[in-house]
Amino acid sequence: MGTQDCDVVVVGAGMSGLTAARTLVDAGLKVAVVEARDRVGGRTLSKTLSNGVVVDMGGQWVAPTQRRVLKLVEALGLKTFKTFDRGLSVALRNGVAHRYAGLLPTDDADVAADVEQGMARIGELAASVPLEAPWTHPLAAQLDQMTYAEWIDRNLLTDLGRWLFRFQAPAVFSVDASELSVLHVAFYFGCAGGPDIITATSGGGQDSRFAGGMQGLAKGLAAGLKDAIHLGQPVDAIIQEGDRVVVRGATLSVTARRAIVALPPTLAGRIRYAPPMPPLRDSLTQRMPMGTALKMMFVYDTPFWRSEGLSGLVLTDCEVPQLVFDNSPEDASCGILLGFTEGIPARSWMQATPAERQAAGVETLAQVFGPRARKVVEYVEHSWTDEEYSRGCYAGTMPPGAWRSFGKALREPVGKIHWAGTETATDWSGYVEGAMQAGERAAAEVLEALRAPA
């Protein structure tokens, strides 16, 4: 077992841990980052296709209001481009493909009014949540005892309106609406500036993409941290003794004055702590499960749908995929359709083989785009729940009752251990922007603590 001594040890080289480390190094501290995987980037992971095009198997979009990400893009000299969204979208329901313009797959004014009032209601709730402490909301008890599925049933008045809201929930949270506390939904939308912003392509959560892959952010940060990063070191124990904290990886043990754990709460809960975590913190980590999402890319010679006036955006009532985006490279040198299966269907389909998922996906795409959709030249996919060191995505979510009783333990340091990770953010929680904000906040806590007289 190698040993090392430093000021601050960071557990996890995702965007949150790397941002914390960068901030602390800039402040003149000696930092070690201990990472379980053999790579940096956490839930961002870029991959090069056979044709040389780089695609993202994890996080891939950036919104205009994600200022930390955009600043880092500039600092690292990375390149982004607008997500393609010109043309008609398609809704495939009950085997019928319906082309539509605008946000809603219907001309029915009642449905449009219904969705509008639903978005306004959840938007008002989102705006009313105190993001630093959702459990202090005057209606916290009421909002945290109801699932979002029940909220939708009560607040949407049309069948299609309800269907669209139920459809949207796993697209944002990668869990079913039945698994979400209304308070958590309101918090999460609130962190992003509202449900319209989080779900929008242009101007919203899916506004732009990374020419060389979003993992370039993590690689760029890591390059600046050089020898401070130790890969292949899954942490099994964190020991607080006197004025030191010891983080024990597979073959390296790091002793420091402070530790930052930059993992999803459910994974942070699997580490053995000595002394053990206080009961409130431990109970929290039992109650913030990761969502389930399958990300699939179907590569074609060209983005053939564009010439037919289609944007590539598709909503389906099929299981594989449920939601489709045009994910072609900026120069359209090939065509890529990106499909998502999230929430309940992802739980059964994650047990299928890649070939089965590909076949099911191609069938669905052929119903939407015709026989050309069968001419797939390459298929790549990723199932984040399979990853031992993520165990789901996009983020940890709160079932009813968790925020109210345990929310206070989400960020509160325990002795010399501070908590980062996008789940602890208040600005775009669940996104890379949130990961960076959380990393900055945890680093600021540590700097403050180390400056203070003992």
Next chain:
Amino acid sequence: MGTQDCDVVVVGAGMSGLTAARTLVDAGLKVAVVEARDRVGGRTLSKTLSNGVVVDMGGQWVAPTQRRVLKLVEALGLKTFKTFDRGLSVALRNGVAHRYAGLLPTDDADVAADVEQGMARIGELAASVPLEAPWTHPLAAQLDQMTYAEWIDRNLLTDLGRWLFRFQAPAVFSVDASELSVLHVAFYFGCAGGPDIITATSGGGQDSRFAGGMQGLAKGLAAGLKDAIHLGQPVDAIIQEGDRVVVRGATLSVTARRAIVALPPTLAGRIRYAPPMPPLRDSLTQRMPMGTALKMMFVYDTPFWRSEGLSGLVLTDCEVPQLVFDNSPEDASCGILLGFTEGIPARSWMQATPAERQAAGVETLAQVFGPRARKVVEYVEHSWTDEEYSRGCYAGTMPPGAWRSFGKALREPVGKIHWAGTETATDWSGYVEGAMQAGERAAAEVLEALRAPA
């Protein structure tokens, strides 16, 4: 690191693991039981007061329908006696102590009818759940998207009826009604034969107690297993290689043909598995948090309330305690009031000191029983969420959506690893009876697997 080789290695020396081990030893197999603590018994723990009386800090009751427990009581020559329940109960609400006979703290016929129809409705649901596979219930999607709190709001018609149902939920589950899927509530009541049986004293879940403490069951089983039990061996990894499975404790590594993990799912999820758990199983262990309960005993020279015609049963709207039982020894050589704080108030009060809890408890008891309640001669308590190797009690519970997507992974073996623990039971799940049933079932699976040709 010591090593050992055997047929079956059992992780956890609670009642489930010990029952599995006993069954396998009886079948002629060589068994090793690996236990993290320095004691057996898991969530049963008996303690001797200064006056020599033995009390239970964990599980303590047995019901007439818990045939496995009763059979073991007989086999071990243990002694049980009926829980004291003669006399009037007391409801303390808004500072007013109201004495009452029967089940309900009111003479209001509307409330009685309301509670009766509520119990009948949840009882019917409970009877309709296929206990082996709750997710196959025809209404599973509907029942698993609603919290029990919402169900209560919709199905109880009177304020007091709602209050009583909200009160009952943490008394049974040690979480708030807002944290429970209706499908889980129906399953759990169904496993015990219905809500009336689970909540009853005489004839029900609290029917009888153990003269020498309920941990005597575990101690008795352990005595028969002798050298097979290895204490002080928290398991950090389980490795499946070829036809063997290796369980790695602190200083002992056991190799076997099969393993039985007899831990609550949330703790089983903290072990590192190689190969890693399949995604469905891992996702399940992220979604079955332990409840929160504080158990407090106030010891007096005599059970003075009995001479005033009181049973000692008290419901309060105070936080400490919420629910009180007469827990005096059979011979009434001293008086003991047992108080519970469960669910939401337990989360704040578990952060207080024992002295603060004692003081708050005495204040409440004095409101009910008068100044004599202040003459406490001994105070003992236990907070199960503090225990590193339980991290809550009485059992793991399912929030909305967990049964539906992940229930299948609760018992399904993964390679050579089988799952026991009361959470996997279908007969009194959550109770010692369920622990024993699950242990027997897991042992039967292993015997079947080892008999089968490879």
